[in-house]
Amino acid sequence: MDREEIKLARAKGCAKCNETGYKGRLGLHEILECTDAMKALIKRKEEVDTIRRQAITDGMTTLKQDGILKVFQGLTDLKEVRRVCIK
Numbered sequence: 001m002d003r004e005e006i007k008l009a010r011a012k013g014c015a016k017c018n019e020t021g022y023k024g025r026l027g028l029h030e031i032l033e034c035t036d037a038m039k040a041l042i043k044r045k046e047e048v049d050t051i052r053r054q055a056i057t058d059g060m061t062t063l064k065q066d067g068i069l070k071v072f073q074g075l076t077d078l079k080e081v082r083r084v085c086i087k
Ligand SMILES: [Zn+2]
Pocket: 012, 013, 014, 015, 016, 017, 018, 019, 020, 021, 022
């Protein structure tokens, strides 16, 4: 993605959304794929950190990453993603 092309949406209210700038619901998803490597880690009752690293290696998108991708698509804004999943 070109740096110049990145656009971030920001909520702007109108009558339809009761001046909030938000309407409806949008889910952020984090899907952990149970690969053979993952099954082996779970079987050995590995630490959460080890499992997280394997998940990311296996291509898992975290909630935060999914939220940021949805900000890039103009579906929501960073403020809302921060509110729900960035502590
Ligand atoms: Zn509106």
